[in-house]
Amino acid sequence: SQELEQSPQSLIVQEGKNLTINCTSSKTLYGLYWYKQKYGEGLIFLMMLQKGGEEKSHEKITAKLDEKKQQSSLHITASQPSHAGIYLCGADRRGGGADGLTFGKGTHLIIQP
């Protein structure tokens, strides 16, 4: 089955600085999802990437999918306190078809004022 490894596990960044979170898959990525979770709350959908080389942006968050490296990166520009939380990447469990997702363990992001 698909396994996803996220790095770093935790990240403390000064407000206003840029940061990058990586998600590496053990298998070919057919669809990669990024979610954000506030402590004690549900998951908020950020972006979905389906094609190699695809890049999407929403406000100050940009995600890219490198199909060859089986990796996705999430980049936040000029971080703000509202960006704090747990970032999770998820991928189709079996590949080639869609059903439940396999998730990474998450990256805990703390923004220091």
Place this chain on the structure above:
Amino acid sequence: GAGVSQSPSNKVTEKGKDVELRCDPISGHTALYWYRQSLGQGLEFLIYFQGNSAPDKSGLPSDRFSAERTGGSVSTLTIQRTQQEDSAVYLCASSSHTLSEQFFGPGTRLTVL
């Protein structure tokens, strides 16, 4: 409703008791998923429903777990003879079709004493 809703939000039960967790997906969403989130295991897929097809139960951890979806809408996850290791947050998600983003509910926090 506007989003996925789950009830109860919190459930405390004694070891050996049965529990039922409910999920109301977004209206019109044909796909429904159950996940479990715990400190040690992260976010794990449990079961998936798509329309009227037989559910994919491959993620259920034991035969004490079962789920049903009535009328293609509301779903109930039942855990029989609960054990302490069942303590976790149980998340439900729905999507309009299997290749689109999954929208998550706020979860049910289950504590087995």
